[in-house]
Amino acid sequence: MIKYISSALLIISAFLIIVSAIGLISISKDTKNAVYARIHIVGIFDIACIIAMIGLGQYLLAGIYFIIAPFAAHAIANAYWKKEDRENNLEEITVEQEVDYNHPFIHPKDKMQAFESEDSEKLKADDRFSVTTLEIYEGE
């Protein structure tokens, strides 16, 4: 009887592991809060591992992993929230730079953009200069 219970637990855990594997790679990278969703899916994998450990008779290991798995998930989510999450806390990550408008050589970005725009009055008044723009795409 115990053999059948162990087999059922192992098959249930295998099913959960496959479902979590499919979910882990099926989330699009353009999905909002994709990292948190993947951490959530890994929680299913953790519980599947605990079920498999119980099915194999490793109760102490299952108990230890049941305690430490949420700590690991929280640590990863907390690190992502603090340093890499640009969707939800954009204003905290953006570094405000001190802009010196009177510097002779270094011009602030907004001033140059205003100068380069088509509606700029300076550009209309003086069309001797051709302004080229170099756009820099900063990957995450």
Place this chain on the structure above:
Amino acid sequence: MDILFISKYIVVIALIIMMLAALRASAYKSNSMGLLGSSVVVVAFAMVLLVGGDIYNLEFYKDISLALIFFGFIGTVAFAAVLGGNDE
């Protein structure tokens, strides 16, 4: 064949699929995804060792599995603490 034996092999196959999925997920753009994928791979490998030790009656595989799970957790938390930085 024994149903318990077959179910153990099914778990091993599922864990290998999960390891491949975690490797793919760890290649996404943020460092946190790499951390998450590596922690999943470590736990999946520990589970494979646990099942393998149960199939072939190798007791020390369980010790290795316990060490992998425990130190994998410590490494994950330590790397996440370094990645997150200090509270200000």
